[in-house]
Amino acid sequence: MAKIVAVTGNEAVANALRQVNPDVCAAYPITPQTDMMQRFSGFVSDGKVKTEIILVESEHSSMSACVGASAAGGRVITATSSQGLALMNEILYIASGTRLPIVMPVVNRALSAPLNIHGDHSDAMGARDSGWIQLWSENAQEAYDNTIQAFRIAEHMDIRLPVMICLDGFIISHSIERIEYLEDEQVQNFVGEFKQLYPLLDLAHPVSYGPLILPDYYMEFRKAQAEVNTKVPEVVLDVAADFEKISGRKYGLFETYRLEDAEIGIVILNSAAGTTKDVIDEFRNKGIKAGLLKPRLYRPFPYVETGEALKHLKALCVLDRADSFGSSFSPVYMDIASSLYPYNDKPILINKIYGLGGRDYLPEHAEIVLNELIDIAETGNVKSYKEYIGVRE
Amino acid sequence: MKLKNWKEVNPGSVITEPGSSEKFKTGSWRSSKPVWIEENCIQCLFCWIYCPDNAIKVKDGKRGEFDYEYCKGCGICALECPGKKGNKAIIMVEEGK
Numbered sequence: 441m442a443k444i445v446a447v448t449g450n451e452a453v454a455n456a457l458r459q460v461n462p463d464v465c466a467a468y469p470i471t472p473q474t475d476m477m478q479r480f481s482g483f484v485s486d487g488k489v490k491t492e493i494i495l496v497e498s499e500h501s502s503m504s505a506c507v508g509a510s511a512a513g514g515r516v517i518t519a520t521s522s523q524g525l526a527l528m529n530e531i532l533y534i535a536s537g538t539r540l541p542i543v544m545p546v547v548n549r550a551l552s553a554p555l556n557i558h559g560d561h562s563d564a565m566g567a568r569d570s571g572w573i574q575l576w577s578e579n580a581q582e583a584y585d586n587t588i589q590a591f592r593i594a595e596h597m598d599i600r601l602p603v604m605i606c607l608d609g610f611i612i613s614h615s616i617e618r619i620e621y622l623e624d625e626q627v628q629n630f631v632g633e634f635k636q637l638y639p640l641l642d643l644a645h646p647v648s649y650g651p652l653i654l655p656d657y658y659m660e661f662r663k664a665q666a667e668v669n670t671k672v673p674e675v676v677l678d679v680a681a682d683f684e685k686i687s688g689r690k691y692g693l694f695e696t697y698r699l700e701d702a703e704i705g706i707v708i709l710n711s712a713a714g715t716t717k718d719v720i721d722e723f724r725n726k727g728i729k730a731g732l733l734k735p736r737l738y739r740p741f742p743y744v745e746t747g748e749a750l751k752h753l754k755a756l757c758v759l760d761r762a763d764s765f766g767s768s769f770s771p772v773y774m775d776i777a778s779s780l781y782p783y784n785d786k787p788i789l790i791n792k793i794y795g796l797g798g799r800d801y802l803p804e805h806a807e808i809v810l811n812e813l814i815d816i817a818e819t820g821n822v823k824s825y826k827e828y829i830g831v832r833e
Numbered sequence: 834m835k836l837k838n839w840k841e842v843n844p845g846s847v848i849t850e851p852g853s854s855e856k857f858k859t860g861s862w863r864s865s866k867p868v869w870i871e872e873n874c875i876q877c878l879f880c881w882i883y884c885p886d887n888a889i890k891v892k893d894g895k896r897g898e899f900d901y902e903y904c905k906g907c908g909i910c911a912l913e914c915p916g917k918k919g920n921k922a923i924i925m926v927e928e929g930k
Contacts, residue, residue, distance in 0.1 A: 537845065538847075539844045540845070600845070637844060637847075646851040647847050647851075648847070648853075650846075651846055656836060657836070657842065660838060660842050661839070661842055661846050663839035667839070
């Protein structure tokens, strides 16, 4: 029987981690993640989990300790935000290149400077090419569910890649929502026992991790890693199908909302999708065919499936809670544009950047965007392809 | 040795064969090579202690010739060598001369 509770996003994810009961956790506090690992270390202190906590002096060290512990043979977790993820950057590539299935909730927060502790997606976007799988979560329930599924995806024998679970800082991490918890036993049966492929602590089979790979072999390892990424979407769907059996909640590579017969659409990640769905309902009530696509598996990006789901639209806006300084458009826009490129008939695509540093995304922002899309769909005229919204001009 | 293709390499570049670095001959990296001058050698074994590549073999407490299959020519041995009465027992000479 599912247990219904009112908890914050951080609390929900910490509880998922307790239910999984990992072997090792090496984490460093950073707002807005701190409260999640604080709760988890409480579970350790209270003997609710058998996890060994490693105290470290930075996120560079926490991810390094995770790499070591995972190679040693443990099921390993950490969590971070913002500057912490940026500081881990070097080791993120080592975790993925070494194919270590570490699981890490990332409570999304803006990057400094200027210093800001509130939610945006700049941190995880900076790690989007690091070889980690990224699952994005609209609310606390999705963050909880994604965390549990992340272990199965990361540890799948065909995959063996680390996974980030992204949830919006403060908006989700610190807001109380209604959550359905699975039973501890259900979660433990779902994730199963973890077996490292080449555990360093298996002294009967000595192995070396982290060798120097010169030009005669480096590309072979990179090609092998790239190929693994192509297998991820299928595994994500298989795991989601199994998860539905125990939870009744359905997950895909992305979520579509009233998109099938839509003429205009919005692509948006995480918590802002909820607000947008409400506004879409209002527009639908007025007879306007609006829809939404919310990416869930953002890395590796399922560009074929995404393009198929969006190609029929007349006008489409990608709303991004991060910019990609100096590039053509914002991160998600570039992926959506690539997914639509192969089609002759495709929507006119515009880009809005919103909500940086915790700036509120309000229903009226979605209204402005949808009204602009109606105009573009009718006239074909675009006044601006890329624009910041909710900013003082 | 036939090189493996991308389907044959181990996930995460983990090496499952212990001691395989022995097969990795690094002698070809050398641009200058150490030469041992036995009459100036006091057998202090500093060269053996300092060599980062285990390219000096010791037998019965005494060093012999360099192992040029692994010596990268870093020159640490020549630097550390105290020699005898101011004359070095290890000198570096340019490769190919």
